[in-house]
Amino acid sequence: MKMVGIILASHGEFANGILQSGSMIFGEQENVKAVILKPSEGPDDIKAKLQEAIASFDNQDEVLFLVDLWGGTPFNQVNNLFEEHKDKWAIVSGLNLPMLIEAYGSRMTMESAHEIAAHILETAKDGVKIRPEELQPKEAPKAAAAASSANAGQPGKMEYGLARIDSRLLHGQVATAWSKSINPTRIIVVSDAVAKDELRTNLIKQAAPAGIKAHVVPVEQMIKIAKDDKHFGGQKALLLFETPQDALRAVEGGVPLKEINVGSMSHSAGKVQPNQVLAFSQDDIDTFHKLAEDGVQFDVRKVPSDGRGNLDDIMKKAQEMLNEQK
Template sequence: MVGIIIASHGEFANGILQSGSMIFGEQENVKAVTLKPSEGPDDIKGKLEAAIASFENQDEILFLVDLWGGTPFNQVNNLFEAHKDKWAIVAGLNLPMLIEAYASRMSMDNARDIAAHIQETAIEGVKVRPEELQKKAPSTKSKNAGAAAGKPGKLEYVLARIDSRLLHGQVATGWTKATNPTRIIVVSDSVAKDELRTTMIKQAAPSGVKAHVVPIDQMIKLSKDDKHFGGQRALLLFETPQDALRAIEGGVPLKTLNVGSMSHSVGKVQPNKVLAFDQDDIDTFAKLKSDGVTFDVRKVPTDSKDDMDEILKKAETQLQKQK
């Protein structure tokens, strides 16, 4: 696996490393190197050399640096000269760039290829409101969302997820990179009636992917359409397990549900950090299981899977204690 070193002035490298872990999960072979106000070039050079030495494979290293021409970049560049046939440097670090680098390591095994690939994502990550101020950048990704639209065939479901936060960073980056959908579809009667939430969801879609918000009955109809969705890969988001059950029993052909987040509210118990249940939720999961649905309990693709049966048992025990 390609090693990644994040280098910056101040604590930026540590902060963006933490942000990337929150969204894409903890990563191996990644180090943050910082230049503190009281330090100089030799200090950060020593830190860079120590970070490099910590990698088992030192042949393929990608350096993500905050500022071209700054001290962190200059010290990286000095080290790079002896390895420029293998190593690569990208300056102008932002969070979309880092997440794309993480995702790219899954399929690319050399630093130079990853460096070339992540530049477009970094540029497209810069967005402006009001929209008329946004400068249009050339993009090849934007062609993907409309590819094969209108061709005969049904939707292919690459992921169906229960997440009370719906379309947020972990979905827009980690899960989108892992499943490569052409469309993200939020399936919810309540959100479909909320113009503001619908607008925000559409604006949060990652580059090259179209986002939609549809009522549950409309999703059931779309799932039966075999004339217009050939080649379309759908990532479905449900706000609650009840919405997912209604869609599945209405005919949406889902065999697995990824369970990512269920927010806490009055009357619910929380058997782990991200999932909260009341009795109706527990009963709904039992019904889904009886319908042949399996559960993939993970926040991000790199997490290990949790046991849904054990989680539900803990929730039932906690609810009994509340009575």
């Protein structure tokens, strides 16, 4: 399947900046170009850049333009090119980061620019939120009822869509890239420490993507849920563990995890860091070995688009570094 090409068009460096932000969260993307209008340039300059960007795509029949401002020069030049291709191409203005991330995720399953454009609009709007919450417009009763229904327990067993070890827990890469890839109905943070921290618990719940309910539970509670999931039956869960030790307790307690995604483990005193995102103590290495003995496999990736790393090789390097410290 040829992916829909995406062009980000803006006044100034905005398009370049949001392209970089999208890559940090969702990973590097093919067939995506940023086109900017510099203060010293005019309409013909950005038109030439747009044509060059389009020509670089594998699929020039399906192009989605995400533009900063309706009626501005970038939009007007996009619109001029669009007129001859409006049966295939699409333009969405008001570019923001949630819109871009949703577009990236949508390209995995949607083959037309029109379909993606219609799909990402609601996410772009939902990305605009206010604190204090009382300033936020009230949700329409119909939409609220639909969201409540989508999160209601259904008969059947809970599906474990992804289990991830990430010391940052629910953050941008999880809330966007992994949520779009897995499509969970629930995100469950499994941590004794976080469950005791009211502030962190509230922040995690507020960080949940639209339409997905977030929970924070102690490890023992997760074990009970796994054994009797009547309150979560029929749901698809994304589990987040702060440490491999919490994941081991959950697995040995009966949470049926066959694979764990290893995303991020922060550095602290007594740990070594064999790569940019993973730091290990001797206890961490021993814990992963115990998980492997329990039949758990490991998927080392920050985001879905990354290639899978080999945890054995990474831990071997970490072990050598720890041995050198002795």
